[in-house]
Amino acid sequence: MVHTQDKKSMLGQGVVIFVYLAFLTGLEFLVAISFDSVPLLVVVALVKAALVAYYYMHVYKLNLESEEVESYDYKSGTNRLGLWLFLVSDSFVFAGLMAMRINLLGLTRPELNQFLGLGVTAVLLISSFFMNRGETLLHNGDRQGFLWNTAVTFVLGLGFLLGVVLIEWPTASAEGLTPSSGVAGAAFYMMTGMHAFHVFTGLILLVIVWLNGRRGLYDAKNYPVEAAAVYWHFVDVVWIFFYPALYLIGTAVK
Amino acid sequence: MRKTHPVWTGILLLVIGGTIGYGIGLGLDLLVSHSLNFNGSVAAAFALFLAVTSFFFGVYGYRGITRGLVFQVIGTLVGALFVTGIRALVGSTTIFGPFLFSEPAWVFGALAGDVSFVFGVGVVSDWVKWVRGLDTPEHHEDEPGWEKYFSVSLDHKVIGIQYTMTALVLIAVGGTFAMIFRTELAQSQLQFLTTTFKLFNQTGPQFYNTLMSLHGIIMIVSILLGVSGIMNYVVPLLVGAHDMAFPRLNAFAFWVAVPASVLLLMALVLGGFDTGWTGYPPLSARAPVGMQMFFLGVFTAGWSSILGSANVIATVLRMRAKGMSAMRLPIFVWASIATSIIALTATQLIGLSFQLVMFQRLLGMPFFDAAKGGNPVLFQHLFWFYSHPAVYVFVLPGLGVISELLPVFVRKPLFGYRWVAMSSLGIALVGFTVWAHHMFASGMNEYLRVPFMYSTLLVAVPTGVKFFSWVATLWGGKIETPTPMLFVLGAIVVFLLGGLTGPPNAAIALDLHLTDTYFIVGHFHDTIFGGFVFPFFAAIYYWFPKATGRRMSEFWGKLHFWLMTPSFLVLTFGMMRVGLLGMRRRIVDYDPALGFDTAHLIMTIAGYLIFISVLIFFINFFYSMTHGEKAEGNIWNSRSPEWQVPSPMPVHNYEVPFVVVGEPYDYGLADSKYVEFSTNGSKHVEFPTAPEVEKHH
Numbered sequence: 001m002v003h004t005q006d007k008k009s010m011l012g013q014g015v016v017i018f019v020y021l022a023f024l025t026g027l028e029f030l031v032a033i034s035f036d037s038v039p040l041l042v043v044v045a046l047v048k049a050a051l052v053a054y055y056y057m058h059v060y061k062l063n064l065e066s067e068e069v070e071s072y073d074y075k076s077g078t079n080r081l082g083l084w085l086f087l088v089s090d091s092f093v094f095a096g097l098m099a100m101r102i103n104l105l106g107l108t109r110p111e112l113n114q115f116l117g118l119g120v121t122a123v124l125l126i127s128s129f130f131m132n133r134g135e136t137l138l139h140n141g142d143r144q145g146f147l148w149n150t151a152v153t154f155v156l157g158l159g160f161l162l163g164v165v166l167i168e169w170p171t172a173s174a175e176g177l178t179p180s181s182g183v184a185g186a187a188f189y190m191m192t193g194m195h196a197f198h199v200f201t202g203l204i205l206l207v208i209v210w211l212n213g214r215r216g217l218y219d220a221k222n223y224p225v226e227a228a229a230v231y232w233h234f235v236d237v238v239w240i241f242f243y244p245a246l247y248l249i250g251t252a253v254k
Numbered sequence: 255m256r257k258t259h260p261v262w263t264g265i266l267l268l269v270i271g272g273t274i275g276y277g278i279g280l281g282l283d284l285l286v287s288h289s290l291n292f293n294g295s296v297a298a299a300f301a302l303f304l305a306v307t308s309f310f311f312g313v314y315g316y317r318g319i320t321r322g323l324v325f326q327v328i329g330t331l332v333g334a335l336f337v338t339g340i341r342a343l344v345g346s347t348t349i350f351g352p353f354l355f356s357e358p359a360w361v362f363g364a365l366a367g368d369v370s371f372v373f374g375v376g377v378v379s380d381w382v383k384w385v386r387g388l389d390t391p392e393h394h395e396d397e398p399g400w401e402k403y404f405s406v407s408l409d410h411k412v413i414g415i416q417y418t419m420t421a422l423v424l425i426a427v428g429g430t431f432a433m434i435f436r437t438e439l440a441q442s443q444l445q446f447l448t449t450t451f452k453l454f455n456q457t458g459p460q461f462y463n464t465l466m467s468l469h470g471i472i473m474i475v476s477i478l479l480g481v482s483g484i485m486n487y488v489v490p491l492l493v494g495a496h497d498m499a500f501p502r503l504n505a506f507a508f509w510v511a512v513p514a515s516v517l518l519l520m521a522l523v524l525g526g527f528d529t530g531w532t533g534y535p536p537l538s539a540r541a542p543v544g545m546q547m548f549f550l551g552v553f554t555a556g557w558s559s560i561l562g563s564a565n566v567i568a569t570v571l572r573m574r575a576k577g578m579s580a581m582r583l584p585i586f587v588w589a590s591i592a593t594s595i596i597a598l599t600a601t602q603l604i605g606l607s608f609q610l611v612m613f614q615r616l617l618g619m620p621f622f623d624a625a626k627g628g629n630p631v632l633f634q635h636l637f638w639f640y641s642h643p644a645v646y647v648f649v650l651p652g653l654g655v656i657s658e659l660l661p662v663f664v665r666k667p668l669f670g671y672r673w674v675a676m677s678s679l680g681i682a683l684v685g686f687t688v689w690a691h692h693m694f695a696s697g698m699n700e701y702l703r704v705p706f707m708y709s710t711l712l713v714a715v716p717t718g719v720k721f722f723s724w725v726a727t728l729w730g731g732k733i734e735t736p737t738p739m740l741f742v743l744g745a746i747v748v749f750l751l752g753g754l755t756g757p758p759n760a761a762i763a764l765d766l767h768l769t770d771t772y773f774i775v776g777h778f779h780d781t782i783f784g785g786f787v788f789p790f791f792a793a794i795y796y797w798f799p800k801a802t803g804r805r806m807s808e809f810w811g812k813l814h815f816w817l818m819t820p821s822f823l824v825l826t827f828g829m830m831r832v833g834l835l836g837m838r839r840r841i842v843d844y845d846p847a848l849g850f851d852t853a854h855l856i857m858t859i860a861g862y863l864i865f866i867s868v869l870i871f872f873i874n875f876f877y878s879m880t881h882g883e884k885a886e887g888n889i890w891n892s893r894s895p896e897w898q899v900p901s902p903m904p905v906h907n908y909e910v911p912f913v914v915v916g917e918p919y920d921y922g923l924a925d926s927k928y929v930e931f932s933t934n935g936s937k938h939v940e941f942p943t944a945p946e947v948e949k950h951h
Binding site for chain 1 (some may be wrong): 325385387499500560564565567568571575599600601602603605606609610613614618619621626627628629632635636639882
């Protein structure tokens with residue numbers, strides 16, 4: 001059970017996992033710019049996704065048993081299952097986009113600023129760390145800590161969204177990569193656009209849980225915060241795959 | 255009490271609203287295009303909007319569905335005007351399009367209308383309250399009588415009936431479309447859908463293409479809603495739940511299907527589309543605006559399917575009665591799980607493929623434009639990744655209904671329960687690996703053909719398991735043939751024909767000959783009638799008393815069956831015959847020298863007979879709701895829990911929860927029980943079942 005674990009060790013775990021993720025992201029970048037090994041990039045992405053799914057999205061909670069059928073825990077369990085079913089469904093959209101990218105571009109990629117890509121990726125990854133921290137603090141009964149960390153998550157998430165839409169897109173299109181310039185542009189704008197839309201919905205969820213959390217609505221019944229956090233991390237997991245697919249793999253083409 | 259029946263008020267307002275809408279549309283069209291288009295799209299679109307809305311206003315007043323439709327109309331107009339305004343501000347050269355608004359304006363308007371509908375109908379109001387931090391009661395009180403079916407209800411039984419009724423309405427619409435183009439096909443050459451024919455900015459042949467395409471997609475949406483209807487009504491009853499796991503999501507999933515249906519009808523009037531329901535680019539990248547309405551309609555209906563499936567899976571996993579272990583689940587529940595797994599995941603891919611074409615049209619993103627490096631075959635991969643498994647979404651619940659009903663009317667245990675339960679999952683999983691068998695002639699890489707041929711042939715194995723089970727269940731049973739059982743038997747025969755004509759299409763060498771011929775049409779109709787339409791009717795005849803407390807007329811039910819089945823067989827055999835001889839599918843005309851005139855005439859007559867038989871069903875259905883013979887007990891002598899309580903089903907299902915104590919299908923075995931109600935101190939009434947004396951060994 002989660003409750004029996006040491007509260008501080010949960011927070012510490014979040015930090016350790018973040019260090020791993022940051023290390024792997026850096027490794028990924030170095031692999032890509034030095035010897036461009038696709039299998040290695042795939043492995044790194046899978047490891048990152050697995051770390052986030054287990055430690056940040058705590059997928060194992062799907063297995064939690066609760067005895068009382070009418071209890072809040074049992075209902076939260078049902079809601080958790082529903083959310084994961086939705087995420088499975090949603091991941092088929094992203095898998096389809098990935099299939100589209102592989103089919104149309106193969107071992108080429110859109111010509112983009114790789115450092116800008118690393119920058120937005122780092123922002124999203126750090127936001128996931130704060131999201132996890134906020135959720136853990138709320139579990140530990142620290143409402144103020146939850147609010148601060150969620151606010152930081154929101155700011156970083158907004159930073160990512162604006163970074164993609166207001167910096168990355170204009171930069172790319174100034175260099176000739178527009179939605180209609182070719183399949184590379186089409187794939188790039190479609191994939192980042194669909195992801196940005198999910199980030200946007202995630203931001204709305206963050207605002208909702210922040211406002212209601214401030215009024216103490218989630219002090220006892222905190223499943224909605226967990227749901228928003230899991231969704232936020234899911235969006236991060238999607239980017240874990242999209243980032244190498246768009247910025248790292250293969251040779252750049254217009 | 256009202257003086258006139260609300261339906262008459264509705265029809266009166268439908269005429270008035272339609273006329274006013276027609277006038278408005280005509281006037282606006284005149285303003286923009288400076289010409290009077292009496293049979294043009296704009297007048298028709300406004301007439302359609304206002305007619306449908308006014309009809310529900312007359313029937314039901316300004317609440318529920320009417321409010322939703324009013325919001326949809328306003329949302330569409332506001333959205334379209336918004337985009338038009340922006341285009342005017344930025345000085346775009348094309349502020350208006352051939353159908354009043356430009357294409358982006360129509361698309362954005364349709365999307366805004368979609369969203370407005372769900373707010374208008376009130377299906378998201380509880381969620382809005384949750385966002386504001388307010389709590390809502392677990393259930394709302396429903397209005398008594400028929401009125402609850404026209405507004406948001408959270409009761410799975412009401413939602414199941416709403417789904418089923420919408421499915422029936424769409425079947426009627428799609429069937430009518432089929433009758434129109436079947437009439438044109440009765441003879442070679444063009445009779446009434448000629449090149450001088452003009453309706454909704456389409457010539458006769460174009461109109462034929464639109465009707466043919468819409469027949470396909472409207473029937474498919476109707477099937478999806480019908481499947482959801484049966485699953486919604488029956489699954490919680492079979493597993494002993496008081497409702498679905500997420501009642502609000504359930505209501506939402508139903509209500510988004512209503513604006514989706516409106517959008518599909520909009521496709522008809524906004525210039526139509528001529529791609530068939532498959533919407534392949536490059537043709538779909540240049541079809542009229544109707545194409546976009548079709549895409550959006552399917553996309554919206556897809557969400558209904560996805561969210562409904564998530565709900566079914568969660569309900570079965572989390573809300574089963576005590577003792578209902580995996581191997582004691584009713585077969586229909588197994589089938590629902592299998593179908594939901596497909597609908598939950600694969601549906602996203604059809605949505606994605608259509609979105610990509612939408613963006614190609616709107617923003618010039620060249621996904622499928624070969625001239626700019628795009629790949630049209632990619633569309634077919636994405637599209638069929640859903641659309642092949644989709645046929646298993648259609649048929650698996652139907653096959654589940656067959657397995658569920660067969661033991662009841664044979665009074666014998668279902669043969670090979672475990673194998674049948676697993677075969678549904680088997681079909682679903684193998685079904686994910688077969689999609690490219692639709693593309694043998696598409697020009698995809700040749701080495702892909704053989705694996706897809708074998709995976710397709712593999713589907714025959716789990717399907718065969720079901721057939722063996724049905725035959726072995728029938729073997730030596732005491733077969734009774736009330737109407738539901740007739741439809742079950744019909745389903746088995748017709749689905750067998752559909753199944754047997756499948757492997758020839760899967761074999762590459764034969765398929766290259768059969769691709770795009772009427773043989774495919776015949777095969778497809780056999781599978782869908784056998785796998786969905788017959789079982790759907792069986793399910794309605796079977797569970798109708800559960801929902802209404804009355805039963806449908808046996809005489810008219812049997813007439814429906816005996817009229818429909820032979821006509822249907824004649825129709826599909828005819829299709830397959832002309833197909834083998836070289837008749838192309840999806841074409842408005844054929845060469846008289848081919849000698850198909852007689853065959854087509856017979857098919858058209860058969861089509862009309864099916865139409866009449868379904869009309870008989872509709873009359874029987876609506877008449878029996880209020881005038882049918884009372885049937886409040888366990889009239890089929892079933893072991894299933896929902897028949898152990900009185901009909902119509904109480905609002906919160908089982909007042910006393912039941913415990914599963916035995917196997918579900920041990921019919922005819924003395925002293926075997928499936929469910930037990932703890933009856934101590936409750937008002938619960940158990941209906942005595944006829945004693946089963948004979949023992950099977």
